[in-house]
Amino acid sequence: MAPTKCVSLLTDYGLEDGFVAACHGVIARIAPAARVIDISHLVPPADVRRGAAILAQTVPYLPEGVHVAVVDPGVGTTRRAVAVAGGGRIFVGPDNGVLSWCVPDSDARAFELTNRTLWLEPLSATFHGRDVFAPVAAHLAAGLDIAAVGEEFDVSDLVTLPRPTRRVQEGTVDGEVLTVDRFGNVQLSVTADDLRRIGAVIGVPLGIVLGRRTLTVPYRETFGAVPPGELVAYVDSAGCLALAVNSGNAAQRLGLPPGAHVRVAAALASTY
Template identity: 40%
Template sequence: MRMPIITLTTDFGERDGFVGAMKGVILSLVPEAQVVDIAHDIEPQNIAQGAVVLATAALFFPPGTVHVAVVDPGVGSARRALAVQTERYLFLAPDNGLLTYALEEEPPLRAAALTNPRYFRHPVSATFHGRDIFAAVAAHWVRGVPWEELGPEVPLESLVRLPLPQVQRHLEALEGEVIYLDRFGNAMTNITARCLEREWGQEWRRLVQVCLPDGRSLPVVGSYSDGALGEPLALINSADRLEIAVRQGRADILLSLQPGSRVRVQKRTPSQ
């Protein structure tokens, strides 16, 4: 039998003992578990950033993986603690939108509020549900706790979702925005490769250019190495989204990009 996999995504960082405490709770209950770190350097309380990071990694894990995600400004409040089951995974997270992007790719089948104290670590800290609720429930789940014992069912339509920026269609153009900056300063947008192919066909790369807020127009290339050293470029990244980058540089600094910056993809004119 394959050892259970439990992933952790948090804004706890690595300086303090928070992540270690969560792992300790899990391994005390399930010593054979594989506990995998997705990321712990999410900006403190930045739910939107956590949602993107979780989705870029969680979907590559094998079926049956339990994903624990904790970016939780409302810890200790009336916000719900959730279990959300999809076709392949169980997600455990606060009900604050942290699962938004993951559930766009992995539609939820059912959800429950984590209210059964039998599966919590006690005493439950009002400031550390990551350890006392989410990590503990993850461990109990892989030990075989029935779904019905986690807590009451939650209507899927009631799950908190972040407002997803929509790609706007204009005459021979698509307009989207930056949704995430990675540690290299690359700017990932909400415009997907699928969206671009649907608009302009499989040869869309040679038909379009990417226009930035500062007036620059960028070609779409295949990889970072296709651009000139220190120059901006656009490409489809490993998450299948349009990304603005600078070869061996930082697009966020050079181009003054941040989450929310508008990006326009438009058809080239014959002279371009």
């Protein structure tokens, strides 16, 4: 395997401590030629779903390489540490679902990280990002064959998160809140194609049904197309419908946490 020269890092470590720098340092010592790309280190603590969504939406724009995701509330327990290869990429992290939305549907191979000669010693029970995942990723970036990291197992045995749900019906689409970003923008599992299928047109308001509430929301190309403080629906950079408040926080205003059910309708439809 030729050196990939790229390692990406996604964690919930934050930026106040030296955790991220330690991971960078481990990679630099083992694979000094590798380019390290920080996806984010501000994933909300232990929010595996948010980490999985950020990873899945970012990786398509990164070079092929080794992608490390450490959102790991089970660190030090019996949860597996894994490396998964597929689609020209390798994903390294805990087997808790954080990698699952990136694993290809076919041709993927999964390995448990059991080759301790690749780890740092002494091993910390609470910092596997530094002592397990970073060194293994660095060795892989330097050209190590993935089969050397440990025992292969059936990829179907990986822990997976439920895929975000959506269902298109005549004139409406049911979806859920996929993520909420740091601006309070609410990203839905509803896609731009779903909106076209129900006849939604930019410039014509959408009906947004939130439990017993039904809102009529302007559908625009960007949140800046409405006055400050106004609610707006738009298709975000990941191709998903999002709800935002221009210069405000839509998640707080609407009370929409990740996983909440949302129904979207073309505002002229009679089905909402």
